[in-house]
Structure formats: structure tokens, C-alpha cells
Amino acid sequence: MEGDDQACNTRLNLGLGLGENGPRKERDDRNKGKPLVCLDLTFALRPKDEAVNVDDHERADPATLKVIDGYEDQCLNKENESSKNHHKKEGGGGRKKLRLTKEQSILLEDSFKRHSTLNPAQKQTLAEQLKLKARQVEVWFQNKRARTKLKQTEVDCEFLKKCCESLGDENRRLKKELQELRSLKVGQSPLYIQLQKAATLRMCPSCEKNILKANDEGKNAAVFDVVRKNKKLQSGFGAAAAHAN
DNA sequence: GAGTTCTCCTCATTTACTTCA
DNA sequence: AGTGAAGTAAATGAGGAGAAC
Structure with a gap:
């Protein structure tokens, strides 16, 4: 929805990290790499499926790229084989879903077996190893903990x-x-x-x-x-x- | 000690993508 | 081969807890 809106708007954005966005909002947005202040006058309106693809971004003005939600994440995963393969709607305005490779999953699983939470240093190291953003590693661990807990609940229930x-x-x-x-x-x-x-x-x-x-x-x-x-x-x-x- | 901010977490939900009938 | 439903997992957003100031 959010992605659709962004794809369909006229790309005239002026936002300030003030007003209804409280401190939480600010920090959460920072985590996602979203700018608090943005001004973008360079994007023409175009249908979602024809929207800018990754290669277009590479050639585009970096100043305009900063305002595209989630784009930095996509760039960081350009080397990710799976990610490449699954970007069917190449460069669509909506958020892309990363698919982890087998190797990445194995490494993450191994790491999770050793410790189900990561300190910042571990997170950074793992992210570098996996060629992912620290935030993505963090999210994976959060989801993994949730999945593990759910499974354990099911086991407990059966017991x-x-x-x-x-x-x-x-x-x-x-x-x-x-x-x-x-x-x-x-x-x-x-x-x-x-x-x-x-x-x-x-x-x-x-x-x-x-x-x-x-x-x-x-x-x-x-x-x-x-x-x-x-x-x-x-x-x-x-x-x-x-x-x- | 109370209030504020920051960081990290859980939880619920959304969304992109896959699988299968 | 095409399609829709169901399942899976990454991502998001809200809010709580604890630490630092």
C-alpha cells in the first residue's frame, strides 16, 4: 500500500522529522535509513511496473536516490544471487523481499544456535560475512526468535x-x-x-x-x-x- | 527521584514470493 | 500453461523495558 502510494504520487516530497513523528518514529525511521528531511523534484510519475530499476538507479543522481524507500537495502544486496533472481518486478516502487541464499541461511542458523541474540559487534561481523545490512541480520534474528518460540509453544502444547x-x-x-x-x-x-x-x-x-x-x-x-x-x-x-x- | 532519550526487544501485522492443487 | 489459495519468511510499526543522562 505504502509502496503503491509512493509509486503513484508525483514524487514531490517535502518532509520534516517533526510534528506527528515522535522520537520513536525518528529512531525507527533512522533504522530503516529513511531521511528525516527530503526534497525530491526529479522523478516523473510512472506506473509501478515500469518504475525505476536497479540499473537505472546506478546511473541516476545519487542525491535523488536517497529518498527512495528501501533502495539502499536493495543496492546492498546486489551481490546477493537469490535477491537478483527474485527481483522479477525489477525496480518496482514497492518494497522488495530479499530471499536469503542457502549459504546465508546456514550461516545465520549456525550463528543462532550459538546465541539467539547478537550484540552490535556480532551483528556487524555477521552482516559483513553475509553481505547484508546489520538491520537485515537483526530482523532475521527477531523473526527467528519468533519462529522458534512459536514452535516451542506448539511442542509444549502437544506435551x-x-x-x-x-x-x-x-x-x-x-x-x-x-x-x-x-x-x-x-x-x-x-x-x-x-x-x-x-x-x-x-x-x-x-x-x-x-x-x-x-x-x-x-x-x-x-x-x-x-x-x-x-x-x-x-x-x-x-x-x-x-x-x- | 522524575522526566527524557536511546537502544533493543517482542508482538502483531503486512507484503513479496513460492508452492501446490 | 495459467491461476488462485495457502503457506512461508522478510519487513514494518507499535509499544514496553531498561540504561544513561
């Missing part, structure tokens, strides 16, 4: 789903087990009496430990195991729910 499923299965199994144990109530077996005692003392893990020492560990172990598993299940669901929120 939580599986956790939820297995906890559900475990919960059903334990409920069944509990029901079976309760059914022993009918006979008032010694095991059920011990289960009742355990139920009143399950609040604190350290208490469980003490009781285990005080009582017959062999008999109580199974009961406490059930209690522990239930508690684990409850906390597991709680954590999963909290994570999901």
Missing part, C-alpha cells in the same frame, strides 16, 4: 495434551482402584480400617513418613501409594490448568 490424557487415564484407573478398596468396607477388613486412618493423616508428607515408621510399613505402603498418587493427580491437573491459562 501438555499428552500429559492431560495420561493423567486422565491414571485418574480413571485410581478411581476404580479406590472403589475396589471402598468395597472392602462391607467386610470391615483391617485394610479398610488402615485406609481410614491414613485418610485422616494425608495432609502432610512428613506426617506420612512418621506414620510409616510408626506403623507396619509393608501394609500401609499400598494405601499411602494410592493417597500419594491421588494427590499427585490433583496437583498435576492444577498445574496443567494453570499452564493452559
Whole structure:
């Protein structure tokens, strides 16, 4: 849109880095190499597809080139094989999309594996190695971090789903087990009496430990195991729910 | 200490380009 | 072969956080 507008306007531009453009705007524009002040009277109106191409720029007055949005980026990538190949709409007024070569991608990926953020010196070095602008390297790293985060979120989501499923299965199994144990109530077996005692003392893990020492560990172990598993299940669901929120 | 500016980051979105039906 | 939809990734813009002044 922005590119279209620029391609279609009369190329009479007079802008000042003042007014509605606050400090942020200024710095962001500076990052993009956009001039804060520009005056261009030399460009004739022409359709986008016939707009100035890179070679035209090379022959044109450098003073006029400065005002063309993104042009410097394109120039910097002239040596970039991929970039050349993909400039089908040669020199159109709109922004061009750089396509990184395999070698560039590999180098960037390697670098990203070593450190997911770059300090200015690393950024500059990498940019020189890749024959790209530091800003392009920076943008690549930003996008890469975003992609990585998105992938990790997907992985986490899958993991939580599986956790939820297995906890559900475990919960059903334990409920069944509990029901079976309760059914022993009918006979008032010694095991059920011990289960009742355990139920009143399950609040604190350290208490469980003490009781285990005080009582017959062999008999109580199974009961406490059930209690522990239930508690684990409850906390597991709680954590999963909290994570999901 | 509060206000301002700068730098760098994330996030959402746009856009150019590719792939595939 | 041509075309449109969907996908991908580079680029952009807004805004937040922290440091320096």
C-alpha cells in the first residue's frame, strides 16, 4: 500500500522529522535509513511496473536516490544471487523481499544456535560475512526468535495434551482402584480400617513418613501409594490448568 | 527521584514470493 | 500453461523495558 502510494504520487516530497513523528518514529525511521528531511523534484510519475530499476538507479543522481524507500537495502544486496533472481518486478516502487541464499541461511542458523541474540559487534561481523545490512541480520534474528518460540509453544502444547490424557487415564484407573478398596468396607477388613486412618493423616508428607515408621510399613505402603498418587493427580491437573491459562 | 532519550526487544501485522492443487 | 489459495519468511510499526543522562 505504502509502496503503491509512493509509486503513484508525483514524487514531490517535502518532509520534516517533526510534528506527528515522535522520537520513536525518528529512531525507527533512522533504522530503516529513511531521511528525516527530503526534497525530491526529479522523478516523473510512472506506473509501478515500469518504475525505476536497479540499473537505472546506478546511473541516476545519487542525491535523488536517497529518498527512495528501501533502495539502499536493495543496492546492498546486489551481490546477493537469490535477491537478483527474485527481483522479477525489477525496480518496482514497492518494497522488495530479499530471499536469503542457502549459504546465508546456514550461516545465520549456525550463528543462532550459538546465541539467539547478537550484540552490535556480532551483528556487524555477521552482516559483513553475509553481505547484508546489520538491520537485515537483526530482523532475521527477531523473526527467528519468533519462529522458534512459536514452535516451542506448539511442542509444549502437544506435551501438555499428552500429559492431560495420561493423567486422565491414571485418574480413571485410581478411581476404580479406590472403589475396589471402598468395597472392602462391607467386610470391615483391617485394610479398610488402615485406609481410614491414613485418610485422616494425608495432609502432610512428613506426617506420612512418621506414620510409616510408626506403623507396619509393608501394609500401609499400598494405601499411602494410592493417597500419594491421588494427590499427585490433583496437583498435576492444577498445574496443567494453570499452564493452559 | 522524575522526566527524557536511546537502544533493543517482542508482538502483531503486512507484503513479496513460492508452492501446490 | 495459467491461476488462485495457502503457506512461508522478510519487513514494518507499535509499544514496553531498561540504561544513561
